[in-house]
Amino acid sequence: MSVPALYRSRKKLSTVLLFTLCLMQYASSFTEASYAAITPKDLTVLVGNSNSFTLEVFGEYNTDLTLTFVEQHDSIVTIDPSSIVILANSPPKEYEVSVYGHDPGRLDVWVNATPDGIIDTNEAFVKVTVLHSNAIYHISSVVGWIYFVAWSISFYPQIYINFKRKSVVGLNFDFISLNIVGFVLYSLFNLGLFYIPEVQEEYFNRYPRGLNPIQVNDIFFSLHAVLATTFTIVQCFLYERENQRVSTTARIILGIFGVVILVSLILAATIVITWLDFLYYCSYIKLSITLIKYVPQAYMNYRRKSTVGWSIGNIFLDFVGGTLSMLQMILNAYNYNDWVSIFGDPTKFGLGLFSVIFDIFFMIQHYVLYRRMEPYMEITGNNSPEIEENNLNENNESDEK
Incomplete structure (x- = not known):
């Protein structure tokens, strides 16, 4: 090889090596370990008091970094320090950051990094809740567990009544059918969002600074509701039911819900919509069922002029649960200065209020309108205009009181 050719070859090799070294140096600032994270993700502060969170910074950088805390709403809290400077080539380190509460409210606090693109700050956020009173916070927690x-x-009084009477006459089958579908869909929503990583990833991509809204008690309640309602359905097959059946109207409604679920399932399987959207559609159907499920039972009581066979214990417990649920929302709205959660998005509060109104109506039916009245059905023809139902006696009435 000639000297000029050898020189050109070495020059090319030096250029390649220099480019490789620069690329490695640039890539070193984007290693998986180069990130910032805040713990805990949920912080509670009392008005006039302070609390703290920890900012953890991992990775070494060949340039100085400035991490600045950004508040979603002004004047609610003071962050100290408001920013942190990390010198070049500093080792991983933890920083304790103080949060002082000025006014009640909720806000997100996150980190912006300068220069941009050197460090991953996706996990560097915290949800801050500033409370009026710690006592109200604990009262709200107790109220939540009670409801x-x-x-x-609330499912068991009806199960007990059915068992004792060996009859489900008086329990509306439309109510049961709507209930089981609603709780199955509610369980699908809870299980999907709590256990399936792909769904969780979709949720956090849509709400980057969100927290998973599903808790373990939500899973327990929905699955327990499915089991209890299923057991009640089994009782409907085992015990006397006369000519009761699911009405044509209820079948049409359930059929429409079934078509919506099937279409949504196909769209999710073909990636037209996300699985998270599919679960949201399931939850919307559950909300719709909650609005209409009591209507068939109330109408059946009206036609029979009796509430025998329909457990008033179930209604009392549902009334307690619904009332305390709304009370907790009011307590939280005052404590967090978050009245928008009730008046700005009234869905949850409205559903609770709707259920309580129906519970009151059932109590009026049981204790006022049809008190001590034997159930009857109107018939046509030359027969007596009233017929008594089988297997009803004075003990049945005392069981319902």
Whole structure:
């Protein structure tokens, strides 16, 4: 090889090596370990008091970094320090950051890095809740557990009444059919968002600074509701039911819901919509069922002029659960200065209020309108205009009181 050719070859090799070294140096600032994270993700602060979170920074950088805390809403909290400077080539380190509460409210706090693109800050956020009173916070928590227990055991009075009477006459089958579909869809939503990583990834991509809204008690309640309702359906096959059946109207409604679910399932399987959207559609159907499920039972009581066979214990527990659920929302709205959660998005509060109104109506039916009245059905022809139902006696009435 000639000297000029050897020189040109070495020059090319030096250029390649220089380019490779620059690329490696540039890539070193984007290693998987180069990120910032805040713990905990949920922080509670009392008005006039301070609390703190920890900012963890991982990776070494060949340039100085400035991490600045950004508040979603002004004047609610003060962050100290408001920014942190990380010198070049500094080792991984933890920083304690203080949060002082000025006014009640909720806000997100996240980190912006300068220069941009050197460090991953996707996990560097915290949800801050500033409270009026710590006592109200604990009262709200106790109220939440009470209504959770009340709703969880509200299925058993009806199961007991069916077992004792060996009859489901008086229990509307439309109500049961709507209930089981609603709780199955609610369980699908909870399980999907709590256990399936792909769905969780879709959720956090849509809400980058969100927290998973599903808790373990949500899973327990929905699955327990499915089991209890399924057991009640089994009782409908085992015990006397006379000519009761699911009405044509209820079948049409359930059929429409079934078509919506099937179409949504196909769209999710063909990646037209996300699986998260499919689960949201399931939850919307559950909400719709909650609005209409009590209507068939109330109308059946009206036609029979009796509530015998329909457990008033179930209604009492549902009334307690719904009332305490709304009370908790009011307490939280005051404590967090978050009245928008009730008046700006009234869905949850409205559903609770709707259920309580129906519970009151059922109590009026049981204790006022049809008190001590034997059930009857109107018939046509030359027969007596009233017929008594079988297997009803004075003990049945005392069981319902």
